[in-house]
Amino acid sequence: MMKLYSGDLSPYSARVRMQIYAKGITDISIERPAHFGTPGFRKDFPIGRIPVLDIDGDAMPESEVIAEYLEAIYPEPPMLGATPRETAHIRTIARIGDVYIMNNMFMLSAQSRAETRNQGIIDLLGGQVLRNIKALDRMIGRDGFACCGRLTMADCALVPGLFMVENVLPATGMEDPIPKSANVAAYWAAIQQNEHAARTLVELHRGLEERREMIRNGSFARMMAQAAAAMAEAEKD
Numbered sequence: 001m002m003k004l005y006s007g008d009l010s011p012y013s014a015r016v017r018m019q020i021y022a023k024g025i026t027d028i029s030i031e032r033p034a035h036f037g038t039p040g041f042r043k044d045f046p047i048g049r050i051p052v053l054d055i056d057g058d059a060m061p062e063s064e065v066i067a068e069y070l071e072a073i074y075p076e077p078p079m080l081g082a083t084p085r086e087t088a089h090i091r092t093i094a095r096i097g098d099v100y101i102m103n104n105m106f107m108l109s110a111q112s113r114a115e116t117r118n119q120g121i122i123d124l125l126g127g128q129v130l131r132n133i134k135a136l137d138r139m140i141g142r143d144g145f146a147c148c149g150r151l152t153m154a155d156c157a158l159v160p161g162l163f164m165v166e167n168v169l170p171a172t173g174m175e176d177p178i179p180k181s182a183n184v185a186a187y188w189a190a191i192q193q194n195e196h197a198a199r200t201l202v203e204l205h206r207g208l209e210e211r212r213e214m215i216r217n218g219s220f221a222r223m224m225a226q227a228a229a230a231m232a233e234a235e236k237d
């Protein structure tokens with residue numbers, strides 16, 4: 001049985017989970033790796049990030065690569081296009097979700113802690129998010145889906161990206177740009193009604209609540225300090 005190493009709050013993992021739900025795939029178990037964030041995890045998986053798809057011990061990293069692989073081996077229902085042009089369009093919007101929104105939001109997420117905030121990082125990465133939401137506003141579908149009038153891999157990448165924009169960007173002191181981008185706002189309201197998006201969003205919100213509680217009770221800072229010390233020790237070898 002294949003395993004997806006995943007975490008509730010990981011937007012990249014959420015992208016793959018949403019695709020798994022939308023395809024009705026039931027023979028992939030989804031689990032949080034117990035040693036995630038430790039030197040052992042990096043030893044097993046050189047990139048050291050989730051998601052990872054474990055295919056009988058053969059580890060495949062990178063959400064986009066996993067998504068394309070799953071599309072190839074579970075082609076129904078199709079989440080790419082009916083024509084090469086449609087597929088290119090879906091991949092373009094998915095890249096906006098991944099490269100232009102999620103990547104910047106993931107790097108920004110550490111800036112939500114006021115004590116260690118660096119305004120230069122917020123201005124740089126947050127500025128990119130604002131620019132990219134404006135671009136998305138001109139490109140996004142107007143019928144409740146990212147494109148092509150049905151759920152595609154583009155929606156799977158946008159849903160976790162927009163979740164991060166709505167829920168994490170304000171914690172860095174920046175205003176959420178979604179309400180001011182009419183087409184993105186309409187899409188965001190509509191896609192949250194989709195059952196697969198809604199299920200993924202419940203998990204993302206659960207992960208965010210857990211993380212915020214860990215920040216409040218100090219266990220997140222302790223965990224990060226332990227992880228940094230263990231990594232430094234492992235790198236001496």
Ligand SMILES: N[C@@H](CCC(=O)N[C@@H](CS)C(=O)NCC(=O)O)C(=O)O
Binds near residue numbers: 009010013051061062
């Ligand atoms: N480009 C990667 C990014 C994956 C990624 O950054 N995952 C985060 C969780 S959302 C992670 O594992 N971070 C651990 C770390 O930065 O050490 C993908 O698309 O899968």
